[in-house]
Amino acid sequence: MLKLIIILFYAILKESETSIESDDISYYLSNKVYPNKSTEIDLKNLNLNDQIKIVFLIHGWMNNRDIEWYELFKNGFLNKTEDYYVVEVDWENVALNVYSEAAYGVYKVGNHIGDFIVTVHKTNKIPLNNFLLIGHSLGAQIAGAVGKRVTKLTNQKLPRIVALDPAGPIFTGLSEDERLNKNDAKVVHVLHTDDDLLGFPGSIGTIDFFPNGGSNQPGCVDFRGSFDVDFYGSLGEIVCDHVRAWKYFAEAIINPKAFMAKKCSSWKHFKNNICQNITIFLGDLSINQTVKVK
Numbered sequence: 001m002l003k004l005i006i007i008l009f010y011a012i013l014k015e016s017e018t019s020i021e022s023d024d025i026s027y028y029l030s031n032k033v034y035p036n037k038s039t040e041i042d043l044k045n046l047n048l049n050d051q052i053k054i055v056f057l058i059h060g061w062m063n064n065r066d067i068e069w070y071e072l073f074k075n076g077f078l079n080k081t082e083d084y085y086v087v088e089v090d091w092e093n094v095a096l097n098v099y100s101e102a103a104y105g106v107y108k109v110g111n112h113i114g115d116f117i118v119t120v121h122k123t124n125k126i127p128l129n130n131f132l133l134i135g136h137s138l139g140a141q142i143a144g145a146v147g148k149r150v151t152k153l154t155n156q157k158l159p160r161i162v163a164l165d166p167a168g169p170i171f172t173g174l175s176e177d178e179r180l181n182k183n184d185a186k187v188v189h190v191l192h193t194d195d196d197l198l199g200f201p202g203s204i205g206t207i208d209f210f211p212n213g214g215s216n217q218p219g220c221v222d223f224r225g226s227f228d229v230d231f232y233g234s235l236g237e238i239v240c241d242h243v244r245a246w247k248y249f250a251e252a253i254i255n256p257k258a259f260m261a262k263k264c265s266s267w268k269h270f271k272n273n274i275c276q277n278i279t280i281f282l283g284d285l286s287i288n289q290t291v292k293v294k
Helices: 001-012 070-077 099-123 138-155 240-254 267-271
Strands: 026-031 053-058 084-090 129-134 159-164 187-191 207-209 260-262 279-280 289-294
Touching: 053 070, 053 099, 053 138, 070 099, 070 240, 099 138, 129 138, 129 207, 138 159, 138 187, 159 240, 187 240
Parallel strands: 053 084, 053 129, 129 159, 159 187, 187 207, 207 289
Antiparallel strands: 026 084, 260 279
16 A cells, blocks of 8 residues: 555656756866865756766755765775865755655756767767766765766766665665666666665666665664654664765775675575675676676
8 A cells, every 4th residue: 555655656756746946956077186176067068088987976855966975985086096086066055955846857967968978978088988977865866867867878888887875765675777777877886874764675687685684784773674663763863874885985986895795695695694605896897797796
């Protein structure tokens, strides 16, 4: 019944007349030459090196480009030996709406970013294989919408989406066409840290990482099965598992071999050491196999 209500409610939202204006979304560029200076992008005057990879960062609900992980990720990529551009996407004007409206905006925000990427791709002759999307929570769902849009416009898939604990509420009851899924890029690299409350439950990508089982992270309050608990604790306690996704990945950017995972069919099998002899690292952005890891 709950699933039906969610689906019907989302169908109503999709019919809404809510629109996204061009100035509701902005893009800020950083590079190694000016690592501490992010400049708002003007597509008319954008001149990028077509050999350098571009990382797009997409924040979640109730956030903007001042979110802590943007700075951590930007510094992580710009301090690598390989050259990167980092683009901070700011969709604050939509993200600060109530959750249901922000969730509805996922597709329109995703289309806007997808159009932006295709324009950059065409005007600067940058191969689509040079683009990397990283999104957290609703930002991860937006990344899926971006992937769909780019594929529609170019008949090509983006090489990789990194989805950090993609948002679950509302999206759990939707079909793959209406949420992030394994077909949104050549590789959909998903990290689950709160898949029993704020994140999406179960495998959703081509590579799914489930640290500590994917739900209750060390040092966080365990809210599993506790929707009737007194949420009198701080907001930080409630979202602790959820934000742990970007904290893990921030470290993985700096040290790509910091988190080794095994291919397993379940968390129980992992704890009982019943896994395949396949290991990969969370921060390895070259892996392309289909893996469910713990």
